[in-house]
Amino acid sequence: xxxxxxxxxxxxxxxxxxxxxxxxxxxxxxxxxxxxxxxxxxxxxxxxxxxxxxxxxxxxxxxxxxxxxxxxxxxxxxxxxxxxxxxxxxxxxxxxxxxxxxxxxxxxxxxxxxxxxxxxxxxxxxxxxxxxxxxxxxxxxxxxxxxxxxxxxxxxxxxxxxxxxxxxxxxxxxxxxxxxxxxxxxxxxxxxxxx
Numbered sequence: 001x002x003x004x005x006x007x008x009x010x011x012x013x014x015x016x017x018x019x020x021x022x023x024x025x026x027x028x029x030x031x032x033x034x035x036x037x038x039x040x041x042x043x044x045x046x047x048x049x050x051x052x053x054x055x056x057x058x059x060x061x062x063x064x065x066x067x068x069x070x071x072x073x074x075x076x077x078x079x080x081x082x083x084x085x086x087x088x089x090x091x092x093x094x095x096x097x098x099x100x101x102x103x104x105x106x107x108x109x110x111x112x113x114x115x116x117x118x119x120x121x122x123x124x125x126x127x128x129x130x131x132x133x134x135x136x137x138x139x140x141x142x143x144x145x146x147x148x149x150x151x152x153x154x155x156x157x158x159x160x161x162x163x164x165x166x167x168x169x170x171x172x173x174x175x176x177x178x179x180x181x182x183x184x185x186x187x188x189x190x191x192x193x194x195x
Contacts, residue, residue, distance in 0.1 A: 044070050047175035048195050053168035058084045060161075060193075062176035062186045070174050084169065086160055088120045095119050096156040103150040107135040113152065123153040148184050157185050161192045 044066050057078060059071045064087065071085040084090045095117035102112050111132055118126075127133070133142060133151070142148045149155075164171065171193060176186070 044174050044177045046172055048173040048193075050165075050171040050173075050193055050195075052165075052170040056082045056084070056167075056169050058164050058169045058171045059174060060086070060171060060186070060189050061174035062180050062183050063178050066174055066177045070172075074172075084164070086120060086157060091120065091160075093119065096123075096159050098152055098155055098159075101150075105132070105136050105147050105150075106144055109135065111150070118152050118156050120153075120156065123151075123156050127151055127153040142184075145184050154185065154188065158188060158192065161189055165193070 044061075047061075057074065059067050059074065061067050061070070064085075067085050068087065071083055071090065075083045096119075097117050098113065098115065100113060100115040102110065104110050109132055127142070128140075133147075136142055136144065136147045142151070173190070173193070173195060
């Protein structure tokens, strides 16, 4: 019969073993997989892990390209049903409800967002192609956090992070393996996860 203390120690050991197995699996090396980007190879490694309770995993990081590589590799070990990424292909068509709201962009444009359900691809398309955002973009990207935090894509990213924490997912942060510029989305995730 296990005491409370021995159960706690056994749980810690299991978590440590799981951490080592995940870190080893996500640590993609030359023999397994390396991310190719602009003719350069970038190794993907674990920067942080936030342990969950439901036996399922989520990969976060600065690059969706790197996240998809790590997610694909880890899903071979854990099963595709046990691993998620913030991508319609992984969250199986889930939609996120946003109540209606209004806001004013930094260029003075007033935007009215009606209440509706958003898929990730719909919100991404809105962020990239909505002509209301054209005047606040620099090199194709929304340049100010004050503007970005109001658009649906940013809001549903926050809803998703909140949801996976509440549902008990273990969250694996692969950092910024390609040394890309700062990302407001990745900063949002790190802030919400306490990293």
